[in-house]
Amino acid sequence: MMPPFSSDQPHTILIAASAAYDVRALARMLVHHHFDVVQVHRGDEALKAVRSGNVALALLDVALAGSASLELCPRLRQAGERPLPVFLLSAHPGEEERLRAEEAGAAAYLPLSFTPEDLAEKILLQLQVITPAPLLAGVPTxxxxxxxxxxxxxxxxxxxxxxxxxxxxxxxxxxxxxxxxxxxxxxxxxxxxxxxxxxxxxxxxxxxxxxxxxxxxxxxxxxxxxxxxxxxxxxxxxxxxxxxxxxxxxxxxxxxxxxxxITARKLATALRDGKNALLEMIASGAPLSDTLDKLVRLIEAQLDGGHCSVMLLNHDGLTVHNTIGPSLPQDYLQALIGLPIGPAAGSCGTAMFRKDTVIVSDILNDPLWAAYRNAAAHYGLRACWSMPILLDKDTVLGSFAMYYTDVREPTAEDRELIRTASHLAGIAIVRTRREEELQRHREHLEELVAARTVELLHAKEEAEHINEELTTALDNLSMTQEELVRRDKLAALGALVAGVAHELNTPIGNSLMMADSMAERTAALRRDLQGGLRRSVLESYLEQAASADEVMLRNLNRAAALIDSFKRIAVDGGSSPRGRFKLGDVVAELLQSVQPQLRQLDLELIEDVEHWLEMDSYPGPLAQVLSNLINNSLVHGFAQRNHQPGSITLSVHDSGNGEIAIHVSDTGAGIALENLPRIYDPFFTTRMGASSGLGLYITHNIVTGVLGGRIEAASTPGHGTSFMLRLPKVAPL
Missing domain, CATH: 3.30.450.20 (PAS domain)
Structure with missing residues (x-):
């Protein structure tokens, strides 16, 4: 066992292997223990590196170790001032080769495919940078x-x-x-x-x-x-x-x-549940600050030591309005309020200005943070990436940012999280802004309603005042109208009486004059009888009496006819029977009565009648109306036609709105336009002596009174006249 490794000993790990051997993963693990990794590809290069005195341990590929005796291994062990531990790495490890490695003095014989983690651990154990766990009593190995x-x-x-x-x-x-x-x-x-x-x-x-x-x-x-x-x-x-x-x-x-x-699964579940809770808050109209605070905490729970914030942009689109970041220093957040956005305004201000995501992995060395790096450094913030919150491609609402206290780049998960957070924040902000706009509209509407209410109250008061005046005026008008109607009735009655008197005066006057004349002749005849009556005188008297009788009978018949016409003027429903009847029956009876006159005048009657139509009305007055209209055509339309062909058309149809349309027209002389307004006046006639002038007057009274309908006339002089009647199927009671 080698003595413990100390800080004053060499700190280089030499790897002698082919160029295909990747040393990067091993180097990353050993750098934490202050070791450098150097790779060579030939034996002489390995010996030279060991002789420099900086190598603490060598990894030697068996393929570079020489012949079967692996002679490069002992040479490397003895090339320095003290024995060097050498690990032999074999692409095809086997028992025979392992024995040769032990004979060559290798400190370890390992597969070339040994993982960097395991290899690093073997190296650190060999150099006693780490120590093996002690064997515990009762614990098996x-x-x-x-x-x-x-x-x-x-x-x-x-x-x-x-x-x-x-x-x-x-x-x-x-x-x-x-x-x-x-x-x-x-x-x-x-x-x-x-x-x-x-x-x-x-x-x-x-x-x-x-x-x-x-x-x-x-x-x-x-x-x-x-x-x-x-x-x-x-x-x-x-x-x-x-x-x-x-x-x-x-x-x-x-x-x-x-x-x-299951951390990822737990985080995904928490994120899903948190998003649903946020959407419920947004839908229920929770305050925006509460919603964004919950959003920030939700995203922070997904991060490994990250801090989040939301910045809201003013409606002017130029300055920061508010910031929310529960885990960030509040002094730092307050200092950001009111700052302008721009091309170099940190991560958030620049993201809102560019309308695009901004990644700053090293705040202290990034030019975007030049104006703010001291504040960030004061609070220990070293990395920040920010994404703008957009309403559309042109409208920025704010930004969502992630801060870290160490220099780092965002992971794919970080990028996805910030996209999710920006989307949710946008939904909340848009909902709040629309609610605020709706509230402004409500308040404005309430103001308008209040103002309009005042106007309506004034208008109501004015209308009530005007209504009182109108009521008074209407009462006066009603009394005046009643007086005028009474006067009009009296005037009409006077005119009617005058007309009746005028019409009757002629035949009765003629009869009286003739009676007076005969009375004088009768008195003369009596005187002649006393003195002796001659035959010639008696014959003369008888001739005069016969002539007088003829004149008197003619005038009295004329007076009787006039009186009969006058009686018809006052016709009403009370004197005529009412019932349900088919129009075809009324028309058939009427045509039968007028056929002799039509044949005498050589006129054609064209009939276009829906005979099955029924009415609940007065058949007698209706027949009189149709008879008057046809008689009017005979008397006035064809009186001077000089045997030219002519026709009268009678058309009866259902108008479809509860009314019957009756059309009576002729091809006669027509009515002068100046006379049309007067055709319904009593005693108005264009043929003195041939007409009483009461026919259309009576017709108008029956149509508008008893039958409850309307009558209209149209005429073209020289081409005929037409009358259009609109009668209800059910006459008024």
Whole structure:
């Protein structure tokens, strides 16, 4: 055994091997113990390096060691001032070659494929930089075990430990165990398994108590798969899943322990649950500061010693509005508020300015932090990467940053986490801004409503005042209207009476005049009788009496006809029977009565009637209306046609809105445009002596009164006249 290695001894590890041998992994492990690694590819170069006196140990590839006697190995051992330990590395290790290596004085004979971790541990043990674990009383060594357990564990993807039950001392581990805990095999073997755990679990229970309880259940025959928090040599917590299997030999009580690192799974579950909780907070309208604080803590729990912050940008898009970072110094965060963003404004300010992610692995030497590196150094911040929080490609809301206290580059996991955090922060910020905008709209709307309410109250008061005036005016108007209606009725009645008197005066006056004349002739005849009546005088008197009788009868018949027309003016529903009837029946009866006049005048009647249509109305007044309209065409339309062909059309259809449309038209002389407004006036006629002027007046009264409809007239002089009636299928009561 060589004497312990000291700091004043050589610190170079020489590797004599082909160029294909990769020494980088081994160099990274040895640098922590202050060793340099030098590689040569020829034997003479190796001897020269050893003679320099700086080599502490040599690794020699068997392929460069010379002939079968491996003569380069002893030459290297003796090339320096003191014997040099030499490890021979073989690409094809075998028992015969191992014996020759021992004869050549090699300190170790190892496979060339030996892992860098195992090789580094062998070197450090050889140089006594580390010491092997002491043999503990009652703890078996690998040599005393009945099975080569190390060989069995070598290929497992999980960390596997062989432990002595009762003492919890580790007897053997595989390569994955050394990787998981960052401890060499020498440090692990024959140490206590509980040394790999924190004293207390996250739930507050002592680790020893938790582990021993599971061991007891295993020994009681229960399979045990449970979770425990263990720790890396750096102090980092590792979430692990342990499976215990008891092993018993003739001499030893052992425990097989499989350890699976479930940290990533735990972190993924925590991240998923945390994201869901954040989305619920956002949906429920939680304060933005609370949401972002929870987001920062969620992401920090995913990191290995990282600190996170959220910066919010002012609405002007130029300066920092607020910062949130519960694990960062608050003085540092407060100093950032109000600072402008720009092309060299640290990681966050630059990221918001560029609208792109900014990675700064060394704050103290990066120009982006020139203006802020002293503040960062004061608080021990050495690395920072930041991602902008974007509403769209042109609108920046803020930034999410990760800080570390050592120089480092972001991992792929870090980049994915910061993308997730920025996305969630953006959702929360946008929701809050929209809520604030909505609140501003609500407040503005309330102001508008209040102002509008005042206006409406004023308008209501004014409307009420105007309404009072209108009510008064309406009352006055109503009284005035009633007075006017009364006067109009009196005037109409006066006009009607005057018309009646005028119309009756002529025939009655003629009759009276003729009666007076005959009374005088009768008196003269009596006188002649007293003196003797001549035959000629009597014959003359009789002729005059016959003529007078004819005149008087004609005028009295005329007066009787006028009186009959006057009686029809006052027709109403009370004097006419009402019932359901088919229009075809009314039209058929009407046409039968007018056919003689049509044949006499050689006129054609065109019928376009839906005979099945029914009405609940007054058939008598309806027939009178149709008769008056046809008679009007006969008297006024064709009186002077000079035997030219002509026609009258009667059309009856359902208008589809609960009304019957009746159209009566002719191809006669028509009505002058200036006379159309007066055709419904009583006694208005364009043929004095041939018409009383009451036909259309009576028709209008029946249509608008008894039948409850409307009547319209249209005419083109020289081409005919048409009347359109709109009558309800059910007449008003």
């Amino acid at each position: 690998m040599a005393t075990l009945e099975v080569n357990y190390h060989t069995m564990l070598a290929g497992s993807p999980d960390a596997i430990l062989l432990m002595q039950r009762g003492s919890n001392h580790i007897l053997d581990v595989n390569h994955r165990t050394r990787q998981l805990f960052g401890i060499t095999e020498t440090e692990l073997v024959q140490s206590d398994l509980l040394a790999l755990c924190p004293p207390v679990q996250p739930d507050g229970q002592p680790s020893a108590q938790v582990f021993s309880s599971h061991v007891e259940q295993v020994m009681a025959g229960q399979a045990q798969l449970f979770e425990m928090t263990m720790q890396h040599s750096s102090g980092r917590a590792i979430a692990c899943e342990l499976r215990l299997v008891p092993l018993t030999t003739a001499e030893h009580r052992l425990m097989h322990v499989r350890v699976a690192d």
